[in-house]
Amino acid sequence: MKKLFDELSQHVSKATTQKYSTSFSLGILALHPSIRPAIYGIYGFVRLADEIVDSFHDYDKAVLLKRLTEQTYQALDERIALNPILQSFQEAVHKYAIDRSLIDQFLHSMEMDLNKIDYNSDLYKEYILGSAEVVGLMCLKVFTEGKQDQYEELKPYAMKLGSAFQKVNFLRDLKDDYHVLGRTYFPNIEMNVFDNRIKAQIESEIAAEFKEALVGIKMLPAASKFGVYLAYRYYLCLFNKIKKSSAERILKERVRVHNGQKLGLAMTSYLQYKITAL
Numbered sequence: 100m101k102k103l104f105d106e107l108s109q110h111v112s113k114a115t116t117q118k119y120s121t122s123f124s125l126g127i128l129a130l131h132p133s134i135r136p137a138i139y140g141i142y143g144f145v146r147l148a149d150e151i152v153d154s155f156h157d158y159d160k161a162v163l164l165k166r167l168t169e170q171t172y173q174a175l176d177e178r179i180a181l182n183p184i185l186q187s188f189q190e191a192v193h194k195y196a197i198d199r200s201l202i203d204q205f206l207h208s209m210e211m212d213l214n215k216i217d218y219n220s221d222l223y224k225e226y227i228l229g230s231a232e233v234v235g236l237m238c239l240k241v242f243t244e245g246k247q248d249q250y251e252e253l254k255p256y257a258m259k260l261g262s263a264f265q266k267v268n269f270l271r272d273l274k275d276d277y278h279v280l281g282r283t284y285f286p287n288i289e290m291n292v293f294d295n296r297i298k299a300q301i302e303s304e305i306a307a308e309f310k311e312a313l314v315g316i317k318m319l320p321a322a323s324k325f326g327v328y329l330a331y332r333y334y335l336c337l338f339n340k341i342k343k344s345s346a347e348r349i350l351k352e353r354v355r356v357h358n359g360q361k362l363g364l365a366m367t368s369y370l371q372y373k374i375t376a377l
Contacts, residue, residue, distance in 0.1 A: 105190065108183035109136045112143030115184065119146050121358055125365055126330035131322035137195060137241045140187035144171070145205065145234055147184050152212040153280065161213050168206050175199065195240045202237075204229040215281055223286040227262050235261030242323035249320075256315020260331065263308035267338050270301065273349050290350075298346040302338075309335060317377055325372050332368045333361060 116139050117124045127138050151163045174180035174189040191197065208229025216222060235257040243250040269276070269284050276282040277290050288297060309331070316328050337356050344354055356364075371377075 104183075105186070108186035108190070109139060111183035112136075112139040112187040115139075115143040115146055121361055122333040122356075123330060125361060126326045126333065128326070129329045129365075130326035134241050134244070134322055136187065137191035138238060140184075140191035141234070141237050141241070143184040144188035148206065148209045152209050164206075164209060164213065171202065171206070175202075191241065196245065197237050197240045201233040204233045205237075212282070218284055218286045220286045223284060226284065227265050228258075231261035231265030232258040233261075235264075242319055242327070244320070244322075253315050253318060256312055256318070259308045260312035260315065260327075263305050263312055263338075264330075264334050266301065266305045266308070267334050267341065270298070270305075270341050270349060271337065271354055274351060274353060277350070293346055293350065295346045298349070302342055305338060309338070324377065325369070328372055328377060329365060329368050332364055336360070336364055 113136075116127065120142070123142060127135055127142075130138060148164065148167060151160055151167060155163060170180065170182060170185055171188070174182070174185045175192060178189060178193060180186040180189055192199075192202070206229075208226050211222075211226055211229070218226065236254060239250055239253055239257040243253065273293075276284070283290050285297075285301060312331065316324065316331055319327055333356065337354065340356065341349060341354050348354075
């Protein structure tokens with residue numbers, strides 16, 4: 100029965116999320132059960148592409164990404180994939196009418212990661228659009244469950260949240276991106292002069308995006324509001340730890356929020372969510 104394969108595919112995407120991200124796993128658990136499978140499907144697909152360009156150093160990444168791209172579009176056209184992650188992703192795309200242009204933009208940004216690029220402001224915005232903002236829009240399609248007017252109203256806020264998350268990731272991963280992968284995403288910055296002043300400028304931009312994103316979170320449907328708020332609180336906690344760290348430190352080590360702290364944050368976030376009637 101195909102139902103068994105669909106269940107297996109959803110399980111694989113869920114397991115992928117749990118393996119790679121405690122933060123998003125807990126956030127997804129806070130969503131209504133009816134929309135969790137689709138969000139797992141989106142995360143699994145995004146993670147698969149991201150792993151190709153970030154981790155598979157002993158293989159031809161360009162060939163692997165091209166193959167994934169071809170298999171993705173084949174799965175979307177045929178509404179079936181033997182790859183369980185692509186199967187759960189295509190199910191989500193069709194169920195929630197996720198626009199293919201969002202998928203195109205995401206895969207384009209993954210392709211950008213295959214090459215060493217000196218990012219200027221335009222390329223920086225282009226990369227963030229594809230790697231983060233459109234992922235937020237894919238999820239928003241699920242959260243709004245076909246209500247196009249609501250989707251359009253919340254769209255700019257979802258993009259701001261995705262952008263803020265990605266820029267926090269850039270700061271968190273600065274050491275590995277620069278020393279291991281040879282990447283620097285922040286535009287017009289020489290890493291040999293990266294200092295607390297430059298770091299503070301980037302943090303100011305992120306803080307403004309977090310503030311704007313919260314406005315949109317408060318407008319989300321009840322089925323998704325707390326789950327998104329929880330992910331927001333996790334990233335805000337990580338951001339605050341990064342802000343307290345020096346530029347020298349984040350160039351040498353990856354700042355983390357430990358799992359015990361995440362669980363505590365989940366409980367305090369729920370209390371705050373209830374008390375403030377977010």
